Amino acid sequence: MTRFFSAETITQRLEQVYQTLPDSVRLIAVTKQVPVELMRVAYEFGIRDFGESRIQEAAQKQMQLQDLPDITWHLIGHLQSNKAAKAIELFQWIHSVDSLKLAQRLDQLAENQSVNLRTCLQVKVLPDPNKYGWSVSELLTDLPLLDQCKHLGISGLMTILPYGLDTSESLNAFTQTRALANQIQQQNWPHLQMEQLSMGMSEDYPLAIEAGSTMIRLGRTLFGER
Numbered sequence: 431m432t433r434f435f436s437a438e439t440i441t442q443r444l445e446q447v448y449q450t451l452p453d454s455v456r457l458i459a460v461t462k463q464v465p466v467e468l469m470r471v472a473y474e475f476g477i478r479d480f481g482e483s484r485i486q487e488a489a490q491k492q493m494q495l496q497d498l499p500d501i502t503w504h505l506i507g508h509l510q511s512n513k514a515a516k517a518i519e520l521f522q523w524i525h526s527v528d529s530l531k532l533a534q535r536l537d538q539l540a541e542n543q544s545v546n547l548r549t550c551l552q553v554k555v556l557p558d559p560n561k562y563g564w565s566v567s568e569l570l571t572d573l574p575l576l577d578q579c580k581h582l583g584i585s586g587l588m589t590i591l592p593y594g595l596d597t598s599e600s601l602n603a604f605t606q607t608r609a610l611a612n613q614i615q616q617q618n619w620p621h622l623q624m625e626q627l628s629m630g631m632s633e634d635y636p637l638a639i640e641a642g643s644t645m646i647r648l649g650r651t652l653f654g655e656r
């Protein structure tokens with residue numbers, strides 16, 4: 431039994447998603463556990479943004495895909511501080527900056543290695559003990575110190591909704607995330623840009639787009655069940 435879709439189905443899925451996608455929304459193809467042969471199918475379709483959640487897996491895939499030089503790699507999973515240096519080598523975007531400690535570590539590394547990093551701060555507008563990230567009040571408290579992370583390339587917020595919300599609850603949570611980004615933007619911190627909203631996965635991305643998402647992260651709906 432194959433879990434992943436065929437090359438033909440993946441191409442069809444990509445076509446379907448793109449038909450409904452506003453120009454303002456960037457599609458990140460989430461390829462954790464997806465074999466590189468199927469990543470090549472997405473690449474041939476035109477995908478250049480790939481999301482991975484593990485350092486080791488991304489390192490292996492980058493070796494196998496060396497002939498495709500124009501991929502932008504997005505880290506979307508929790509990052510341990512001791513792997514931050516490796517993450518900076520492998521990824522141009524880190525969506526899952528989820529603590530002040532990690533932010534400060536990445537900032538220091540990005541400065542030392544003069545890399546051009548782009549990041550999102552992971553936030554939970556609803557309490558969710560199973561996920562990493564700042565609560566709204568914690569994030570607001572940490573903003574002055576985050577603003578000192580000049581080399582972190584803070585570009586917006588990222589969120590993953592708790593499991594089991596209905597449609598209106600999901601839309602509401604995405605809208606709250608958008609409002610939080612707006613609120614931070616209006617405070618005019620010199621090093622906190624809020625133009626990106628990384629929100630929306632296979633189950634909920636139409637709602638995320640409705641609420642103003644600029645980056646959706648799709649895995650299963652493109653590639654099949656992991």
Ligand SMILES: *Cc1c(COP(=O)(O)O)cnc(C)c1O
Nearest residue numbers: 460506631632647648649650651
């Ligand atoms: C796995 C994952 C996704 C993709 O989830 P699907 O349900 O497969 O679309 C998106 N974001 C994060 C952070 C993930 O870990």
